[in-house]
Amino acid sequence: MIPYMTCESARGLLEAFIDGELATSDQVALESHLRWCSTCRARVEDMQLIGTAIRVRHEAHDCGADDIRATLATMQSDVLTRVHAERDQSFPVQFRQAFDDMRFLWPALGATAALIVCLFSSMIVYRATRGGDPESMANVIDSLARAAAERRPASLEPLTSYYPVALDETILAPRALDAGPALYAIGEDEAVFAVSAVVTREGRVAAYEVLPSERRVATARARRTANHREQVDAVLDSVKESRFEPAQGAGGGAVTVRMVWVLARTTVKAQADVVAKPISDALVPRPAPRPARS
Amino acid sequence: MKNAGAISWSEVDSREAALIERCTAGDETACADLVAAHQRMVYGLAYNLLGDGDEALDVSQEVFLRVFRTLSQFRGRSALRTWIYRIVVNQVRNRQRWWRRRHRSDVVSLDEHLRHFGDVEAKREVLPDRLLASKETASRIWDAMDRLPFDQRTALVLREVDGLKYEEIAYSLDIAVGTVKSRLTRARQSLRAELLGLRP
Numbered sequence: 001m002i003p004y005m006t007c008e009s010a011r012g013l014l015e016a017f018i019d020g021e022l023a024t025s026d027q028v029a030l031e032s033h034l035r036w037c038s039t040c041r042a043r044v045e046d047m048q049l050i051g052t053a054i055r056v057r058h059e060a061h062d063c064g065a066d067d068i069r070a071t072l073a074t075m076q077s078d079v080l081t082r083v084h085a086e087r088d089q090s091f092p093v094q095f096r097q098a099f100d101d102m103r104f105l106w107p108a109l110g111a112t113a114a115l116i117v118c119l120f121s122s123m124i125v126y127r128a129t130r131g132g133d134p135e136s137m138a139n140v141i142d143s144l145a146r147a148a149a150e151r152r153p154a155s156l157e158p159l160t161s162y163y164p165v166a167l168d169e170t171i172l173a174p175r176a177l178d179a180g181p182a183l184y185a186i187g188e189d190e191a192v193f194a195v196s197a198v199v200t201r202e203g204r205v206a207a208y209e210v211l212p213s214e215r216r217v218a219t220a221r222a223r224r225t226a227n228h229r230e231q232v233d234a235v236l237d238s239v240k241e242s243r244f245e246p247a248q249g250a251g252g253g254a255v256t257v258r259m260v261w262v263l264a265r266t267t268v269k270a271q272a273d274v275v276a277k278p279i280s281d282a283l284v285p286r287p288a289p290r291p292a293r294s
Numbered sequence: 295m296k297n298a299g300a301i302s303w304s305e306v307d308s309r310e311a312a313l314i315e316r317c318t319a320g321d322e323t324a325c326a327d328l329v330a331a332h333q334r335m336v337y338g339l340a341y342n343l344l345g346d347g348d349e350a351l352d353v354s355q356e357v358f359l360r361v362f363r364t365l366s367q368f369r370g371r372s373a374l375r376t377w378i379y380r381i382v383v384n385q386v387r388n389r390q391r392w393w394r395r396r397h398r399s400d401v402v403s404l405d406e407h408l409r410h411f412g413d414v415e416a417k418r419e420v421l422p423d424r425l426l427a428s429k430e431t432a433s434r435i436w437d438a439m440d441r442l443p444f445d446q447r448t449a450l451v452l453r454e455v456d457g458l459k460y461e462e463i464a465y466s467l468d469i470a471v472g473t474v475k476s477r478l479t480r481a482r483q484s485l486r487a488e489l490l491g492l493r494p
Binding site for chain 2 (some may be wrong): 015016019021046047049050053054055056058068071072075076078079080082083084087185203214262
């Protein structure tokens, strides 16, 4: 059964009907409508007439002009000649032609500028976060350890035929048998020294030295005072006299390792009454309960 | 909204794909074949949009140069013919902008058209009887067609003369299928109003 279609619905489909773009069901329904509706039929005929007029104009032009046909015949050779010439032409001309179409010039410039700004910002952020605070303990240890690792222990050769290995989680670090390196001999309240040393398989300390920090290198001249030299000698004596149990490798054997110690002494000041105050009532001695009398 | 670029790869048959491959490899015989196969269509569309034979010829040559420059970028999202239509429309639009900058009219009168291509009466064999019943009807439709906005005229020519489907017109004009329908509707309404004005 063909569904009934009103003029209002039919008008929305007339153009698609003329252009052959209607679904089959709609086409059947519309054709049925056009059989009895003269108004819609007249609309279709008008649009078909318009289409015919446009095509006729095209055909009149297409078949009518001999000179056009002659010109079209030469178009092929003209185009090929130009294509050939274009392929042979110099690079500067090709480069100029690449900029013929400038529709995307401003978007392209904007995108390029945005990219440059992003790269610049990334570089600034990277540089700002890379170094961190040069005075921080992490940076001091890192720079000292790097400096120590770059030094080849020439004086180690007579002691052992093995170079020191890098200390990692598989190696048990050497343990001090006495008090170890310390700053007892230094009279000042505040002192920080970084010491590099090699603890051999026999437990001896070799190739020891006090490492200059980057900050200290900058002011090395100012530091070369008699007092400073005495302090360094005292630290080195402390290191030299220390005795160690050698580092244990993964297989249990003794290995030679290079160590970097940061020896620091600092003073913390606080009020005495705060320290003297009992931390908890539980620590205050209470009298023992008396035994009950019977 | 239906995507204008939704035409499948099957639009490019193997013979056409081989021709494109040979052209991009620099085979001049293939280039000649491509021009021969499409020059009438390119020139016809350019003429219908510009209304000037010399300009249409000039634009046609530019179109083919553009085709050979960018053929390596053709990805088969449409038939080669539709892709070339797109280039023609863009080239004609650029040419019209160039015209407007120089204050030149883009409307060609019927008299000028007849002077170039002969009297319509002389082409009696290609005109249907009803249209020939009034020469004035045909000329009024043509004049109204030339006065249509470029976008509407282009859609109508691609549909009525070149027989493109809505999807192909959408791809050629780089617009949505819905926009194609609305442009066709507005163009036909304008021309029909002209037609109705002629009737008593």
